[in-house]
Amino acid sequence: MFPFLTVLIALPAIGAAVLWFLPASARTRVREIALGITGAELLIALIMLWQFDTADAGAHQFAELHAWIPQIGASWALGINGIGLLLVLLAVILTPLALVAGWREDTDVKRRTQYLALILLSLSFMVGIFAARDVFLFYVLFEAMLIPVYFLIGAFGGEQRRYAAVKFLLYSLAGGLIMLVAVIALYFMGPGGSQAYLTDNLTGIDYGVVPERLMFLAFFLAFAIKAPMVPLHTWLPTVAETARVGTTALLVSVLDKVGTFGMLTLCLVLFPEASRWAAPVIIVFAVVSVIYGALLAIGQEDMLRMVAFTSVSHFGIIVLGIFAFQQTSIEGAAFYMFNHGLATAALFLLVGFLIARTGSASIHAYGGLQKVAPVLAGTFLVVGMAVLALPGLSPFISEIMVLIGAYPVAPAAVIVSAVSVVLAALYILIAYQRVFTGPTPDEHGGTREITLRERIAVWPLMALMLVLGFLPALAIDVLRDPSADIVSIVSTQEAGE
């Protein structure tokens, strides 16, 4: 069988190497080359979507298995089920759009080349993480991904970029290294042998209560830093306001999903007993994230920080859905990962367009743009409505699935979280009102309307959210089986106790 996933991982990595070593004279077309590579990625991913067997969405399809480091039980094992498929799609859809959005960002060809190479490299790692079926491979890519992102933040961005990059790296590294102890421990407590790290081989093993809980905590900590949960979220706003908008969009929309993806497909599956043990506390933290993130989002002056805090809030809802252990809530959480990626990326890119026009990210620097740039304002409003989960757009479906699904087991948490819907309306509408309505200040009288390039970058995301808002079954069909598998792993053992 054609190794779709290996190609999908290797193509951008090779592309990054090609760009990096391209002679200076041949660098005038680097943007086109990078866009071509990501376009090819998208094409391959669409072929995979077409070949994906929805009836068997719970199984790992396009599976590949090769020995890698047999001495320590690591294999090059890839394969995606419905959840992995959606997230791989998310990565390959957003990357070309982010490139289009940032088309004019660099004037210096050398820096532009480096930026594009790093973006391609992180795309390769992202796809690899979502496709890994081997805990060691997952871990290696999870940590290695820090390198391109670290350089993306530290070398390209605003004034505080050095501080932001180091903060990001230290947070992630601290979580990752503690996870490393648990990863090593899995080898010695698990089945061992040359395929010790295959997730399939690690499922359903009794590690003993205390070791399982410790390993769970180590994994969870790393993931909670990635998908920022209060109180481990403080790196995200710093990064969001200093990094390039394209970087931030990819970081928050795709990379941070690694956290919730890891919770869902590793924490729950490998450590079901410990997951149940920790769920009440985690749900409390999730609800705190939901409310705290939303409240802080209302108070932000910097639009980038605002979007970052809305994400903290939404990640809380995803975590709530995951740790409610219900079929509907987990489907909703997985679907929300995808939708949140679309909506947040679109919002970040739009804020980036505003900054490109005036150079300011402060809400107070704007006003009355509706009159001079009505289409831009309309686009912003639609995307904002998606973020606040308006019915008709796909985030609504997923949010309601999480809340309804989780209600039977955690009614209090759901009721409190539902307040965030109101808060979301506040932060989006206040921002819209300040920026787009009211009198237009003189210096903004000539603000450009949204350009064709910018429409190409954002409108496909809107279209996708609309389609999935009315036909959510398209996505939910592939999420049902994998969610059911996870629920059965978490709850069969409950019955056995």
Added chain:
Amino acid sequence: MTFTTPQIDWVPLTPILIVLGAAALGILLEAFIKAPQTRRLVQVGVALFALTSAGAVAVAHWVTLEGAGTIVMRDMVTVDRQSIAWQILIVLFAILAALLYADRTKAGEGAFTPLGAAAPGSAEETLARRKGLELTEVFPLLLFATGGMMLFTAVTDYVFLFVALELLSLPLYIMVSLARRRRLLSHEAALKYFLLGAFSSALYLFGAALIYGATAQTSMVGVGTLIPLIGGNDPILMVGVVMVLAGLFFKLGAAPFHSWVPDVYQGAPTPVVAFMAAATKAAAAAALLRIIYTSVHTLGWELNILIWTVAIASMVVGTVVALAQTDIKRMFAYSWIAHAGFILVAVAGFSDEALSALPFYVLTYGLASVGAFAVMTQVREREADGTVAAEAPRLGQWTGLGSRSPFLAGAMALFLMSLAGIPLTAGFVGKFVAFGAALSVGAWPLALIGVIASAVAAFFYVRLIVLMFFTDTPDVVKDAVAIDETPLARAVIIATGVSVLVLGVFPAWALGLSDQAAVFVTGLAGS
């Protein structure tokens, strides 16, 4: 009392004999070849030829070896897979170091003083420099130290080990003092190293004497068989074991026996530091493993307390103090101390995994260190008149290197990431197997402290990356720092850099070899 001639199986000793023989030959050549340039060429040739052929013989021996190994001299020297593995590593590091020894700046300036005997700043020194003298004794000295280290990995007798210890130490004391620039610093480092080294040797010797007093044995295996009979409560035995290990911890650079490390790193010529960082660590780790696994492991928990304490102290001291360093070599020195702690983490619990993990771990560490020091030889200070002078030691002088020399800065970043243990570099796999060895016997608190120390260590490695890549070069630095370009150092950087990457992505082959090395021949069978 009759003296019986010991039976010696010479063949397995060939690599050591080649290296030591070439060293002796080098001393003779020193006396007979007068022209400095010819002498230098011949010495470099002899050293490289001896090292590569010793390495080739050792590899051939590994390949043809049936079973675990051979007892060369009963109770004295054993060449088994474990010691061959370490010898190959030491030879490899010595070859890389020899290339750096032979390297010269574009202005034709070597790393060593032209006349070691001349007082710093004296008229003799100026004269020697003007006449273009070359100090080529460093090559035989390098070979002597290498031979001593190779022997160090194979000795199975406490007294004979002392001979090997001195054989490897004495040339190092001399080489440390021979820096071309900043000679006072170099002298100070050598004196400190010599005094503390002599002290630690004395500790070792006294410890060996006490062990002999308690067991009437000098053979490691013999002591090991007697310990269960005597028990761990015998104070003479315990004090002896602790002192013997203290001597080795000193060589390994583990805290609290580490105070010489930063000064020596700072003062010694960079090629010598590169050699010490990699090869001394390998030799010390090899001897430590042999003593612990074949001799004193029967002490059990009493011994483990000592190892845990030293491991934790090394990791904490190494990482925390490194945070405060502004001199790049001192920073690496503290990182060396922390890595000594990581080695001890693997040893704690005496798992079999440690025997296969450590050769690989030291290989990854050594490659990254040698590479990093090779990069350091390329970044130099420029004096007001434009001549390129000594290496640039302060971290601030590395600001903005990424835009001035992407190759050097990229290589340095790769080595730093490997030392920090970031995946897809060799250092990650090394750390993985080392901590794995500790976890396999349940020493998870040590592994946990190890990863926390790694996270702290990442901070100062990353700080250098931030300086190199994310900070613009100030004009002061642009004028005062020159990038040198010397072929040999570049070759070393490329070789180590590629190895670090390959071992990080495809480590299976090397790990497989390392697995085979997990054997000691104790000589008990058949005795």
